[in-house]
Amino acid sequence: MTYQTGEARFEAIDAVLTAIRGKETVVLTTHINADGDGCGSEIALAAWLRALGTEAFIVNPTPVPQSFRFLVPDESWVVDSTSAEAQELCDGADVAVVLDTGEVQRIGRVRPLIDGLPTVVIDHHPPGDRPIEGVSFRDSSASATGELVFDLIHRAGGPWSEIGDLAMYVAILTDTGSFRFSNTTATSLRIVAELVSRGVSPDEVYRRIYGTVPRRRFHLLESSLALLEVDEEAGIAWMTVPADQFDALGAIPDDLEGMVDYPRSVEGVEVGLLFRQIPRKGIKVSFRSNGAVNVNALARRFGGGGHVKAAGALIEGKMDQVRREVTHATREAVELSRSGH
Ligand SMILES: [Mn+2]
Incomplete structure (x- = not known):
């Protein structure tokens, strides 16, 4: 665990x-397929920098997902990483800040863009195995990177902004599964309490993020749930997203957000898995643990990684074969944890 406490943390x-x-x-970026924490953290930090008179731009390896666009106050804040403008911007920037990942391969096409810049x-x-070099503030006990951005702004003495408060709230809300996951701490709740006291409306944010589900998502869930498999004895469950349905519905990766929680939440299950075929790349596997199994370690065996209870991997091969290998390794991991190792 990288937990900087006391003086070391302030340093x-x-x-x-x-x-x-x-x-x-300043150029800000986050991991491929940004989530609420990635987007929220960079928007909060951008808002803070801009309030201080710095030109802060967001250059992500993949576009800001539709569900978090409402956080972007002005389109000019976000620059498409495939554009000539992005290259020009990065060439002239003073520093790059990478949020919600510290691994080289997770920032994809942004990496060459910021190669020559001092990095935070x-x-x-x-x-991970290939950490991004530079000045860093890391704390794996934080529920979300948004918490760390909050700490930073707090230490700086503000200024706080409406958009920044909202963005940090979204970061913590989404990474804690709406304050349900085990990473929810007294610290996360204290931070969101402060954000709410400054004007963030939990109800409004909830409706914005969870009350605006595109209809196709229900159809995709329906066809994926039909493929739910449970191995009760082994304590594992997995679901497969049918590739033909995914395409037919015009679905996007965003539509899979939270889907792995279904297999994970089956009674008696220790590890839930979600499998999805990604054209020309392989099989994307999401791992979720209820606590006994370290799925970060499990995903790393397949070239992926993440957190102890939430991880992912992109594995080359055919669906049947990958699913067989991953469920086998997962069964073993659960068994090992049960035997007290
Ligand atoms: Mn995060």
Whole structure:
């Protein structure tokens, strides 16, 4: 666990503040297929930097998902990483900040863009095999990177902004599964309490994120649930997203958000898995653990990674074969945990 406490924590925050404060242009990025925490953290930090007079731009390896576009106050904040403008912007920037990941391969096409820049990492994932070099503020005990951005702004003494408060709230809300997952701590709740007291409306945010589900998502869920398999004895369950339905419905990766919670939430299940075929790339597997099994370690065996209770991997091969191998390894991992190892 990378948990910077006491003085070390303040030193890490101060080093980040020194690296990004008073700069003319800062580029912010996050991991491929940004989630609520990735988007929320970078928008909150961008809002803070902009309030201080810094030109802050978001350059992500993949577009900001539709469900989090409402956080972007102005389209000019976001620059398409495939555009010539992005290259020009990065060439002229003072520093790059990577949020919600610390791994080189997770920032995809943005990596060459920021290669020559001093880099700052703000992240709550356990460190991976290919860490991004630079000044860093990491804390894997934080529920969300949004918490770390909050700490940073707090240490800096503000300024706080309406958009920043909303973005940090969304970051923590989504990464804690609406304050249900085990990463929800007194600290996360204290932070969101402060955000709510400053004006964030939990009800409004909830409707914005969870009350605007495109209809196709229910059809995709329906056909995926039809493929739910449970091995009660082994304590594992898995679901497969049918590729033909995914295409026929015009679904996007966003539509799979939270789907792995279905197999995970089956009574008696320790690990839930979701399988999806990605054209020309292989099989994307999501791992969710109820606590006994470290799925970060499990996913790493297949070239992936993530958190102890939530991880993913992209595995080359055919669906049947990958599913067989992964469910086999998962059964073993559950068995091992049950035998007390
Ligand atoms: Mn996160």
